[in-house]
Amino acid sequence: MTATKAPTEPPVQRTVRRPGDRIFAGSAKGSGIFILIVLAGVAAFLISEALPALTAPADEIPGGEGLTAYIAPLILGTLLGAVLALIVATPLAVGIALFITYYAPRRVAAVLGYVVDLLAAIPSVVYGFWGLAVVAPRMVPFHEWAADNLSFLPFFAGPASTSGRTMFTVGLVLAVMILPIISAISREVFSQAPALHREAALALGATRWEMIRMAVLPYGKSGVIAGAMLGLGRALGETMAVAIILSGGAGATLNLISNSNPSTIASNIALRFPEATGLGVNTLIASGLVLFVITLVVNMLARWVVNRRADFSGAN
Amino acid sequence: MAKRIDVSDLNIYYTNFLAVEGVNVSIEPRSITALIGPSGCGKSTFLRSLNRMHEVIPGARVEGKVVIDGQDLYGSDVDPVNVRRQIGMVFQRPNPFPTMSIYDNVVAGVRLNSTRMKKSEMDDLVETSLKGANLWNEVKDRLSRPGSGLSGGQQQRLCIARAIAVEPEVLLMDEPCSALDPISTLAIEDLMMELKDRFTIVIVTHNMQQAARVSEATGFFNLNGVGQPGRLIEFNPTEKIFSNPDQKATEDYISGRFG
Ligand SMILES: Nc1ncnc2c1ncn2[C@@H]1O[C@H](COP(=O)(O)OP(=O)(O)O)[C@@H](O)[C@H]1O
Numbered sequence: 001m002t003a004t005k006a007p008t009e010p011p012v013q014r015t016v017r018r019p020g021d022r023i024f025a026g027s028a029k030g031s032g033i034f035i036l037i038v039l040a041g042v043a044a045f046l047i048s049e050a051l052p053a054l055t056a057p058a059d060e061i062p063g064g065e066g067l068t069a070y071i072a073p074l075i076l077g078t079l080l081g082a083v084l085a086l087i088v089a090t091p092l093a094v095g096i097a098l099f100i101t102y103y104a105p106r107r108v109a110a111v112l113g114y115v116v117d118l119l120a121a122i123p124s125v126v127y128g129f130w131g132l133a134v135v136a137p138r139m140v141p142f143h144e145w146a147a148d149n150l151s152f153l154p155f156f157a158g159p160a161s162t163s164g165r166t167m168f169t170v171g172l173v174l175a176v177m178i179l180p181i182i183s184a185i186s187r188e189v190f191s192q193a194p195a196l197h198r199e200a201a202l203a204l205g206a207t208r209w210e211m212i213r214m215a216v217l218p219y220g221k222s223g224v225i226a227g228a229m230l231g232l233g234r235a236l237g238e239t240m241a242v243a244i245i246l247s248g249g250a251g252a253t254l255n256l257i258s259n260s261n262p263s264t265i266a267s268n269i270a271l272r273f274p275e276a277t278g279l280g281v282n283t284l285i286a287s288g289l290v291l292f293v294i295t296l297v298v299n300m301l302a303r304w305v306v307n308r309r310a311d312f313s314g315a316n
Numbered sequence: 317m318a319k320r321i322d323v324s325d326l327n328i329y330y331t332n333f334l335a336v337e338g339v340n341v342s343i344e345p346r347s348i349t350a351l352i353g354p355s356g357c358g359k360s361t362f363l364r365s366l367n368r369m370h371e372v373i374p375g376a377r378v379e380g381k382v383v384i385d386g387q388d389l390y391g392s393d394v395d396p397v398n399v400r401r402q403i404g405m406v407f408q409r410p411n412p413f414p415t416m417s418i419y420d421n422v423v424a425g426v427r428l429n430s431t432r433m434k435k436s437e438m439d440d441l442v443e444t445s446l447k448g449a450n451l452w453n454e455v456k457d458r459l460s461r462p463g464s465g466l467s468g469g470q471q472q473r474l475c476i477a478r479a480i481a482v483e484p485e486v487l488l489m490d491e492p493c494s495a496l497d498p499i500s501t502l503a504i505e506d507l508m509m510e511l512k513d514r515f516t517i518v519i520v521t522h523n524m525q526q527a528a529r530v531s532e533a534t535g536f537f538n539l540n541g542v543g544q545p546g547r548l549i550e551f552n553p554t555e556k557i558f559s560n561p562d563q564k565a566t567e568d569y570i571s572g573r574f575g
């Protein structure tokens with residue numbers, strides 16, 4: 001490398017491009033572009049099909065009070081169920097992941113990991129019927145207890161449902177459904193916590209739990225957040241299980257334990273789509289567009305959270 | 317606070333593999349003891365058995381005795397966690413906690429001891445520990461920055477600061493300079509010379525000059541062949557080891573005539 005310039009000469013060195021490299025780079029780039037095209041196509045479809053509902057006069061929208069009044073309770077229902085699922089599932093998943101990676105004997109860990117992974121293989125219809133037939137009735141006593149003792153919280157205002165087909169039950173079933181994804185990703189990141197730093201903690205006289213707090217959890221935090229967001233995405237979009245369990249149809253309410261709950265966007269679409277016509281279809285698609293945007297925002301928030309303290313992440 | 321270490325008939329196993337056999341040695345307090353020998357002869361294994369760090373590896377166990385000022389390290393009522401709080405360790409690769417600031421790294425061990433400490437006491441401890449590790453002047457303006465932003469030599473001194481902040485009785489160092497440049501190495505060696513007034517230091521090193529420069533006593537580990545256990549072949553004052561060793565194998569090793 002000399003500083004002399006020879007502007008007329010072409011560069012002497014040409015990088016050798018092997019066919020394997022070219023094929024791989026091409027197919028990787030192709031897949032990336034393909035995903036973007038699919039995503040843009042979905043967005044374009046949603047927007048164009050939702051447009052009539054966005055511009056229609058309020059009294060022509062199902063319910064007769066306009067699009068906002070129609071979608072707002074659905075948004076609330078979607079968020080309630082998904083957030084409840086996340087609150088229940090995340091600590092549980094982190095606990096399971098820690099147990100599997102740092103506490104359980106190897107054989108137990110393998111079996112337990114396998115069982116948790118199997119949860120992901122169960123179709124959501126099965127979760128729906130399980131929630132309806134098994135979880136809901138067993139949750140009724142808790143609903144009554146909560147209505148009696150926790151009614152100062154808007155979430156437990158009551159009156160308690162006698163069937164248990166409530167947002168609360170939905171949240172619990174969704175929690176079980178998103179458990180495998182969160183715990184699988186947590187397990188992965190926890191097991192990758194560098195031995196270097198785990199030994200540093202132990203050599204300072206840390207107990208196992210202290211070692212986990214010093215060297216494993218901080219390292220795995222962003223992974224857990226990423227897993228939780230994937231889980232949240234799944235819970236937000238879950239259709240069948242919610243449609244089967246929830247007795248919906250109510251307006252916006254935070255009450256998790258009564259018979260009348262706000263439906264969720266996805267389950268509402270599934271239940272109404274077969275019979276919808278004309279503007280009804282456009283309205284449902286508009287609600288789908290909202291779900292699309294919510295999911296996008298959730299993912300961007302997750303990115304932002306993960307990147308916020310990047311220079312303390314250990315990635316440098 | 318610096319204590320003597322008496323090791324007798326120590327065998328160390330990884331599951332069924334005998335890695336180190338029959339070590340007998342007395343390590344003097346307030347001195348630097350160097351351990352040298354070819355790779356794989358069990359220096360790290362032996363060093364880690366001195367603060368029960370080898371127990372982190374499943375299946376690792378010892379037979380024999382390690383006594384620190386009369387206290388049997390492997391007594392049935394001794395908690396390895398307490399042992400490690402008294403016997404600090406510095407590793408080959410600098411390993412400050414990347415998710416913690418420089419300040420938090422220094423007090424990480426102290427926080428474990430769960431005695432509540434006033435902020436001002438904590439600040440003082442950070443300052444004295446970093447000064448003790450000859451790092452204070454370089455980092456005093458950026459204590460809240462991550463420790464992983466420092467150079468390798470600075471990170472290693474941060475790890476030493478972290479180890480001495482808990483006032484251990486013994487400091488074990490496993491090739492603390494082998495990942496560092498010569499200037500940083502000299503800085504660490506100077507530091508060891510200062511620290512030996514307060515601590516018993518045992519250092520594993522591949523660098524013969526380093527052993528000769530810093531240590532009072534030197535132990536030579538060797539093994540007869542692959543799969544054979546490592547043994548402490550010779551333990552003598554450093555001067556003697558490097559001028560007139562008792563064993564032929566020692567002389568061959570330090571003069572580079574080693575197969
Ligand atoms: N975690 C381990 N599991 C099984 N064997 C090990 C382990 N660590 C080291 N050994 C074996 O113990 C012997 C001594 O290793 P080590 O103490 O690392 O040597 P040194 O530090 O002198 O290079 C070697 O034969 C090595 O293969």
Ligand SMILES: [Mg+2]
Pocket residue numbers: 359360361
């Ligand atoms: Mg070693």
